[in-house]
Amino acid sequence: MKKLLFLFCFLLCANAFSQILSSSVEKKTIALGEVNHIVVTINNLRNEKVSAAPENELLPFHFEEVKDSIAQTQDVYYRRIEFAVFEEGKFTIPELEFKVGQRVLKTIPYEIDVINTAQKTDQINDIMNNKDVKLDVKDYWELYKWYVLAAIALIALIIAIIIFIKWGRKPKDSPVVATNQTLKxxxxxxxxxxxxxxxxxxxxxxxxxxxxxxxxxxxxxxxxxxxxxxxxxxxxxxxxxxxxxxxxxxxxxxxxxxxxxxxxxxxxxxxxxxxxxxxxxxxxxxxxxxxxxxxxxx
Structure with a gap:
């Protein structure tokens, strides 16, 4: 009887003074692109430092992290990660490691089922009917002016290159230049x-x-x-x-x-x-x- 009482007291003290990690996921089934979140909490830190993967790098490849919030006090470490998945199928959040002092704590793995809620028979309705808009010359100019200016600049550049190739170097070798130089x-x-x-x-x-x-x-x-x-x-x-x-x-x-x-x-x-x-x-x-x-x- 005394041994059982001693063992009970030992376990009670161990739990009272050791760090406790807990985690939870909001939804196990989500739609494509739907935002879900996982929360990790560590209690009884007693000013111990918590080391883990940096912000936006904790979850594996398929999980697109939207927001990663970390808060820590003397006794509590709190981390909330919002994420979305953009592929259909089943994806696993593996054990996530958190090092508290010299001790490594791990979360349990979670399996997330991602489904496509859109159906082929769904009808897509515009918010409002299309309207015919009449455009004048000024409107067309605003729409296409950069294309026109780019075309003009390109033509001017081509003409300049042709002129340079054809006549640019000619004056240096022209008979007049040679004559004037020799006369000098x-x-x-x-x-x-x-x-x-x-x-x-x-x-x-x-x-x-x-x-x-x-x-x-x-x-x-x-x-x-x-x-x-x-x-x-x-x-x-x-x-x-x-x-x-x-x-x-x-x-x-x-x-x-x-x-x-x-x-x-x-x-x-x-x-x-x-x-x-x-x-x-x-x-x-x-x-x-x-x-x-x-x-x-x-």
Missing amino acids: ELDSLKKKKYVESGNYRSFYVELIDISRKFITKQYRLPADVLLTDDLIDLIKKNNTISQENERVVEDVFLRGDLVKFAKTFPDQQTMEKDFADIREFVKRSSKDLEFENLRKDV
């Missing part, structure tokens, strides 16, 4: 006053160098790498440069080679004439290209 280089050469000082070698070296770069760029001939005789022969066979310009190039380039190797010593008048002839050759070059383009068209 010739003016810079003149300012060095090689002619006045009698520095004929430097004058012809730079004059021919400028002329070679110009022929290479303007006529697409490899004047920058060919020897003078080979270049003159190529010019005559190519027929791109007019005969007048051919004579200028031949005379000045051959004289430049003679000066370079100290086989001739030109006077100031000859140097000024060669400079003027090359300058006029550069100016006339655009006519050579115009004629060449006409010949290709024919």
Whole structure:
């Protein structure tokens, strides 16, 4: 008798001072999308910390958590989770674990039956009858203005791309640009006053160098790498440069080679004439290209 009384007292004390977990689910059968809830309560905490899955992560995959509320005092832990299921069938809420201090408490599993309450024969009625609304031009503009503006912007972009591809890079390689650039280089050469000082070698070296770069760029001939005789022969066979310009190039380039190797010593008048002839050759070059383009068209 004393043993039974002692055992009863021990169990009573154990229950009185241990944590008690309880849980409940509102409905075991719910409709598709219907909100249900489960409540978990732990009593007799005595300031023990409760650890569990974070908010909105306690229930398994098929249960869409709508709201997860947690409240805790010194003695009570309370958690209410509202959820919905959007698939038909039977789904199980497994044992949910809650750690209180060093002790792990678990809820009992619950089976939830989800049904589709809609029937194929159900009639769906509009709240109110449809009305015919007459739209004017302003209304159509408000409806479709962004589509129209997007189409205009796309067309403008395509046109801009075509213009850039067709003409955007042309000015950089156009005959006029090459001519103007070479004329500026010739003016810079003149300012060095090689002619006045009698520095004929430097004058012809730079004059021919400028002329070679110009022929290479303007006529697409490899004047920058060919020897003078080979270049003159190529010019005559190519027929791109007019005969007048051919004579200028031949005379000045051959004289430049003679000066370079100290086989001739030109006077100031000859140097000024060669400079003027090359300058006029550069100016006339655009006519050579115009004629060449006409010949290709024919």
